[in-house]
Amino acid sequence: MAKGRGRRDKAVRRQYEEYPYPPRDPADEHSRLIEGSPSHLDELNHYLFSGNRDFSKPFRALVAGGGTGDAAIMLAQHLSDRSDQGTVTYLDLSSASRTIAEGRAKARGLTNMEFHTGSLLDLPDMGYAPFDYIDCCGVLHHLEEPERGLQALDSCLAENGGLGLMVYATLGRTGVYPVQNALKLMIGEKTQSEQVKMAKELINSLPESNWLNKNKYLSDHKLGEDAALFDLLLHPRDRSYLVPELLSMLLDCQIELVGFIEPIRYRPETYLKNDLLLKPVKGMDEGDKAALAENICGSLKTHTFYAKKSSNTAKTVAKFNPEMIPILKDKNPDLLVKALSAQSKLNVGFDGESHSFNVPEGAAEFVAVIDGQRSLSEIQSHFSLNWQNFRNRYAATYTLLNGLNLLWLRSS
Ligand SMILES: C[S@@+](CC[C@H](N)C(=O)[O-])C[C@H]1O[C@@H](n2cnc3c(N)ncnc32)[C@H](O)[C@@H]1O
Known part of the structure; x- marks a missing residue:
């Protein structure tokens, strides 16, 4: 068994030395920034720090199994756009992948990153901890014992820090x-x-x-x-997870799920419209709802999610409160406003499959005034409504757009 594991460890490293994944060219950094989940700074702030994290203060992030650099570069760029206080530590088994990631950092002139080659399993002895945030995307499912990997990450996480993870989904x-x-x-x-x-x-x-x-x-x-x-x-070692298997791994490691991305894909109501079928959903906990949604949907290829230590009692997910500032993932709201005003249904593609959502009343007018600066209470006064009426009118729009991962909240 131990011999087989050693052979597979070597095979995993050999794969990523010859085939760094995903393939990236540092020269492309001059024309675009790749942004995604997990680890978009506004997204992780929304899910892990209730939108309250002040990035003008020191913030230490680790990208474990950073590959060719997508998350590490995005995060380092986002942090450096805010202040010079955020740093990103990159770690990967593959030196070929690291060379590409370093090339991308250089092309962008990023000076807030450090690069290391090695296994995340050795993190507890590396002396880099603690981290406020750890990204580990598409890596744990390639380990012989993913739980050991998760425990290694957890051992380097600050008490009130958070994790952004992705593992393969079975169906x-x-x-x-x-x-x-x-x-x-x-x-x-x-x-x-x-x-x-x-x-x-x-x-x-x-x-x-x-x-x-x-x-x-x-x-x-x-x-x-x-x-x-x-x-x-041809991967020498990978496995996939159903929601209950994933939750059970988290539980074993004393880690708690904060939320899946995109949330709407993990809600049974996205797929079920019939009262007979929706009735039993009402009594379910969030884990069972997500498991049900996964089984009905059938096309989830990955589970991307935020998580925290079970012992962390700090508030995590941002709430629709007056002081919060709504921010659109796509900073330019024009296209979204157009789509929301054109029809009573919003059609969204998940993995190429179209899903249709009812557009809540007033959705387009709400999105049109989101500029990433105005707080909800300022938007409320713009509409001359009291808070309760404002909330009643626009909460459904917020739930829809946040569920689609198009809208987050932050406090400043
Ligand atoms: C599928 S790639 C994902 C890369 C990156 N996280 C992303 O999402 O673009 C998996 C990466 O994990 C790295 N990896 C696999 N096992 C590892 C380990 N034990 N420690 C550190 N990196 C590892 C591989 O070298 C490879 O670069």
């Missing part, structure tokens, strides 16, 4: 593991590039009955990128 990956297993039976001692060749041949030979062929939500193997193909079908 949306339907079809991946039979093909992985088939390839494992065939690849023997082949080099990685020979494995890629074989995987491409196999994909072309799969019968219609194969579940990978039937799963329209998966496309990484069709992108023409060898790194993506390898990551999906």
Whole structure:
């Protein structure tokens, strides 16, 4: 067993040395910043620090398994846009990935990052802790014992700090593991590039009955990128989670879920419209609701979520209170205002599948006045409503847009 684990550890490292993932070119930093979840600064502030974190004060972030740098670069850029007090520590097994991430930091002129090569399992002995925030996206599911990885992260987290995590979700990956297993039976001692060749041949030979062929939500193997193909079908070690399995791992590590991204995908009401079906949902706790939503939806490929230590009693998720400032993920509200005013339904695509949501009354007028500066109480006075009436009128819009991860709150 220990021998097999050592071999797989080496194989994981070898994969990311030859195929850093996702493939990135530092030169592209001159034309765009890749932003996403977890770890967008406004998003993590909303979910982990009730929107109250002051980023003009020191803030230490760790990106564990930082890969080619997406989260680390975004976070370092966001922090440096706010002040010179935030730092990002990057750690990854793969030196090839680190070279790319460092190149991206250099292209942006970021000076608030430090880079290390090594395993996150060794973090407790590395002496970098404590961190206010730890990102670990797409990494834990590649460890022999993901719980040990989570415990290593937890040991470096400040008491009131938070985690932004992503692990694979089982149902949306339907079809991946039979093909992985088939390839494992065939690849023997082949080099990685020979494995890629074989995987491409196999994909072309799969019968219609194969579940990978039937799963329209998966496309990484069709992108023409060898790194993506390898990551999906030739990974030496990966596993996926159903919501209850994920919650059970968190519980074992004394970590508490704060919220899934996008929240609306984890609400049964997103998929169920019938009273008979919705009635039992009312009595469920949040974990069962999320598990139910996952089972009904069927296409979730990843679980992205924020979490904290169970012992952390500080407030986490920001609340729709007068002093809070609403902020749109896309700073320019024009497109959203247009979509909200055009029809009574808002159509949103999740993994290419369209979902339709009722547009709450007044949604467009509310979004039109969000400028990232005005607080809710200022917006309230703009509409000449008292707080209760304002809240009654716009809370549904907030719930919808926050659920779609388009709108967050912060206090200053
Ligand atoms: C799928 S990539 C994800 C990279 C990045 N987090 C992202 O979301 O773009 C997984 C990364 O985890 C790294 N990794 C795997 N096991 C690790 C470990 N034990 N310690 C540190 N990094 C690890 C790999 O080298 C690889 O760069």
